[in-house]
Amino acid sequence: MRIIIIILLFTAISSLTNCASGYKMIAPISINYVSTNETDNVKLEYKYDLLDKKYAKKELKKGVKLVAIKITNNSDKDLMFGRDATLTYENGTEIFVIENDKVFKTLKQSAASYLWYLLLTPTNLYTIDSNGRQTSTTPIGLIIGPGLAGVNMIAAHSANKKFKTEMLEYNINGSIIKKGETKYGLIGIRAYSFDSLKLKIE
Secondary structure (H helix, E strand, O other), rough: HHHHHHHHHHHHHHHHHHOOOOOOOOHHHHOOOOEEEEOOOOOEEEOEEEEEEEHHHHHHHEEEEEEEEEEOOOOOOOOHHHHHHHHEOOOOOOOOEEEEHHHHHHHHHOOHHHHHHHHHHOOOOEEEEOOHHHHHHHHOHHEEEEHHHHHHHHHHHHHHHHHHHHHOOOOOOOOOOOOOOOOEEEEEOOOOOOOEEEEEEE
């Protein structure tokens, strides 16, 4: 009886702590940006700390920061982000902006990782009478194992799909920012800290 309770407790705790995360849309166009820097009449606004749950953990583990940026071109010429307008840290060190597709692949949830729930498939629930004799066996693992695996894999896939869609929609790498125009983007940079960013205009 004690073994059954331990197994059920383990299952409950695992379900609560290791379940798939949803994805909360970032929507860079609606963010309240607090960090601002201006270079040669081109204004940069940006925000770190956009992801939560499993995505935030992956961000920390992989050393990749997702940053929302807003660039307002008040200069007298069109600019291409990544060529005419590049990012640097406050000390002038140039920042390598990772391709959005690579950022997605680095930070996405692994749906296959939830297959470990299938290890719960052999779990049985035993009924014991007042004399301590086993009277029946219920194979609850046939529902719990595949059920938890399936639900979490579907949830992870759905969250990843939303994440990928937003990364594609706000891919600013190589895009033209016309004079007088404001553009929004999501970029990934190699960083473990939240250092100040600025634009370098060529």
